[in-house]
Amino acid sequence: MADLAQATATRSRTSFINDPKIRSILFQLAALIIIVLLGWDFLQNAQENLKAQNIATGFGFMENTAGFGISQTLIPYSESSTYGRAFLVGVLNTLLVAVVGIFIATIIGLLVGIGRLSKNFVVRLLSSVYVELLRNLPPLFQILFWYLAVLSALPGPRQSISLFGEVFLSNRGFIVPRPVFAEGTGYVVWAFGLAIVIAVFVASWSKNRLEETGRPLPTFRINLGLIVGLPLIAMALTGFPVSFEAPELKGFNFAGGVRVIPEFIALTVALATYTAAFIAENVRAGIMAVSHGQTEAAHSLGLRSSQTLRLVVIPQAMRVIIPPLTSQYLNLTKNSSLAVAIGYPDLVAVFAGTTLNQTGQAIEIIAITMGVYLVISIITSIIMNTYNRRVALIER
Amino acid sequence: MKRLISTFAFAGAFGLCAVGAQAATLDQVKSKGFIQCGVSQGLPGFSNPNDKGEWTGLDVDFCRAVAAAVLGDASKVKFTPLSAKDRFTALQSGDIDILSRNTTWTISRDTSLGLNFTGVTYYDGQGFLIRKDKNVNSALELSGASVCTQTGTTTEQNVADFFRANKMEYEVIAFATADETIKAYDSGRCDVYTTDRSGLAAERLKLTNPDDHIVLSEIISKEPLGPVVRHGDDQWFDIVKWTLFAQVNGEELGITSKNADEMLKSENPEVKRIVGTEGKFGEGLGIGNDWAFQILKQVGNYGEMYDRNVGPDTPLKLARGTNALWTKGGLQYAPPIR
Structure with a gap:
């Protein structure tokens, strides 16, 4: 109450125009209006100039036929599809690299980060070499290395390296048999879903039991058995509805089977290993931020080293790791635009490359492309920030 | 307050950049004294740096021909290597004056990119x-x-x-x-x-x-390759277009870089018109009356340009074929200079 009274008193003493609060709002409002006006002017001006130069404008081109082929499509796409469809193909290809890359990078980064603090000299040395080597080479160079030096050096499809005559590795990519689903597959999927539900239930039950009685349960083994076992039983009961169509050499390439193109492998592996070096450093920093007293306390309580790491150190280290980890995830996603160097059809190659060149509508296409990266980055940030709030230190 | 000023500065710069007042390309070229020519990043025979670091090739020679016509000096050209992807943007934004980069003439490029194709320097497929x-x-x-x-x-x-x-x-x-x-x-x-x-x-x-x-x-x-200029600058468009026509007409009349000086004394009215001893065709283009003479003297006619860069005696070994003169069963044909 006293504060409010004093504030009112201050306001009444100074004139309206000299009030710092009102002044700051006024100035900011003025700045905002000017920026909006200039932005509007920019748009108008750009539109007039483009029209004067006879350059097409607008978003109508998205409905036109694309007329070019794309080597990797996650959704049905053909040359007669529209530019809009090609755009979606590009977005999905970018997302695929981002998701798979982030997954691999996190695992490698966690292992190498812990490895750098290992008591074992060899593990520590190998981890340090990994980090220093990969972190200090430009990502484009690493992508080209994987593509030109590793994957292109593989033999051609006719001389491909084969595993059990079912899986093939050649300079055309990695080819595995395609699963063919017959009737009854639905039951297997249901069994899998049921297994996950039971696993979640078992996990929460065993956690409660651990807290009440102190007796641990080998949850991991039980759940693994459930998730693998139940679908297997369902498959046996329905008479194995899933069969595999083996790839076979036909003409120039393999026909049938699922093919992972070498461009995807090179890009994902290069970006994942590159980003993992940074993540490893984040992990190391996070672990070192947990006071040594915590480890000593855990040891004196009788926890084994692995338990200390898993139950005491990592949960606390997560608080320090998550925010910089988010940046690394965003970096990986944005670096995926280097794909164009090796011909991987990502958003930049397909949309800001081929489509832009064929339609010539630079302003619209670049704006859309920027928008897509912005949306992907913001969504990643939101997810990570939500997770960060959950693992943050809750003061009781 | 400091932040406010920088906000203004940023917004101001943004607004100013948007104002794309385009002066006539010919005046710009004359005042800066050279032509900025967009070429490929290295395509032997068309645009490729040689072992001395000089650009050579058919597309490069064409830009030199335009420089000879406009500035009277074929060496007054600066080259910008461009990828296929970036070439049109570079021309639209005014970074280059001519795009001479083995570029295929299509209707969509001619009508929706704000560009004009000036002719065909090489009929390809x-x-x-x-x-x-x-x-x-x-x-x-x-x-x-x-x-x-x-x-x-x-x-x-x-x-x-x-x-x-x-x-x-x-x-x-x-x-x-x-x-x-x-x-x-x-x-x-x-x-x-x-x-x-x-x-x-x-x-x-x-x-x-x-x-x-x-x-x-x-x-x-069909891949008709040719030089490209910005849409809306008719004078520049005419100059670039007639540079190629002058080279093709020059070959038809047998004017080469070697005999160009002698041709100044020719009595043939067609030759007199092209070397500028009769008529004032350069004025119509807004450039010197000896424009075509300079092209033929300094760079040569179309046939010389072809043989020197991509012809049978070069590593590319490309026969004239469809690129022969119309009088020899090919497609190279130019409107008359009169």
Whole structure:
């Protein structure tokens, strides 16, 4: 109450125009209006100039036929599809690299980060070499290395390296048999879903039991058995509805089977290993931020080293790791635009490359492309920030 | 307050950049004293730096011809190497004055990019390059092949049309630059490399063993390659257009870089009009009356330019074929200078 009274008193003493609060709002409002006006002017001006130069404008081109082929499509796409469809193909290809890359990078980064603090000299040395080597080479160079030096050096499809005559590795990519689903597959999927539900239930039950009685349960083994076992039983009961169509050499390439193109492998592996070096450093920093007293306390309580790491150190280290980890995830996603160097059809190659060149509508296409990266980055940030709030230190 | 000022500065710069007042290209070129010419990043025969670091090639010579006509000096050219993807933006934004970069003339490029094609310096068509040991003799045997091509070119669409029309399967891998494309083909990532046939002849020289590869006989598209200028600057458009016409007419009349000086004394009215001893055609273009004489003297006629860069005596070994003069059964034909 006293504060409010004093504030009112201050306001009444100074004139309206000299009030710092009102002044700051006024100035900011003025700045905002000017920026909006200039932005509007920019748009108008750009539109007039483009029209004067006879350059097409607008978003109508998205409905036109694309007329070019794309080597990797996650959704049905053909040359007669529209530019809009090609755009979606590009977005999905970018997302695929981002998701798979982030997954691999996190695992490698966690292992190498812990490895750098290992008591074992060899593990520590190998981890340090990994980090220093990969972190200090430009990502484009690493992508080209994987593509030109590793994957292109593989033999051609006719001389491909084969595993059990079912899986093939050649300079055309990695080819595995395609699963063919017959009737009854639905039951297997249901069994899998049921297994996950039971696993979640078992996990929460065993956690409660651990807290009440102190007796641990080998949850991991039980759940693994459930998730693998139940679908297997369902498959046996329905008479194995899933069969595999083996790839076979036909003409120039393999026909049938699922093919992972070498461009995807090179890009994902290069970006994942590159980003993992940074993540490893984040992990190391996070672990070192947990006071040594915590480890000593855990040891004196009788926890084994692995338990200390898993139950005491990592949960606390997560608080320090998550925010910089988010940046690394965003970096990986944005670096995926280097794909164009090796011909991987990502958003930049397909949309800001081929489509832009064929339609010539630079302003619209670049704006859309920027928008897509912005949306992907913001969504990643939101997810990570939500997770960060959950693992943050809750003061009781 | 400091933040406010910087906000203004930023907004001001933004607004000013948007004002794209375009002066006439001819005046700009005259005042800066050289022509900025967009070329490829290295395509032997068309635009490629030689061992002394000088640009050479058909497309390069054409820009020199324009410089000879406008500035009277064929050496007053600066070159900007551009990828297929970036070439049109560079011209639209005014970074270059002419795009002379083995660029195919199509209706969509002519009408929706704000550009004008000024003529055809090379009549080309798309073909396929393949390893001899694949034992393929026809493009119709390419079903299932992996095809390497460069992104941002007409070849991407042509190859899609060709395989679709012949109901064949294919996989296309598109790279950003010609060098990346040919490297991927050389390493075996693709069975076939496709681009314009002149480009195939040039890129083949970059392969580890050029003799292990052949160009298939099929031509799957029309690729008229020519120089491009911005839409809306008619004077500049006329100058660039008539530079090529002057070279073609020069060849037809037998005026070469060697005999140009003697031709000044010629009594043939057609020759007199082209070398500028009769009529004032340069004035109509807004440049010197000896414009065509300078082109022919300093750079040469179309035939000389062709033979020097891509002809049978060069590593590319391309026969004149469709690029011969109309009088010799080819397509090169220029309106008269009168």
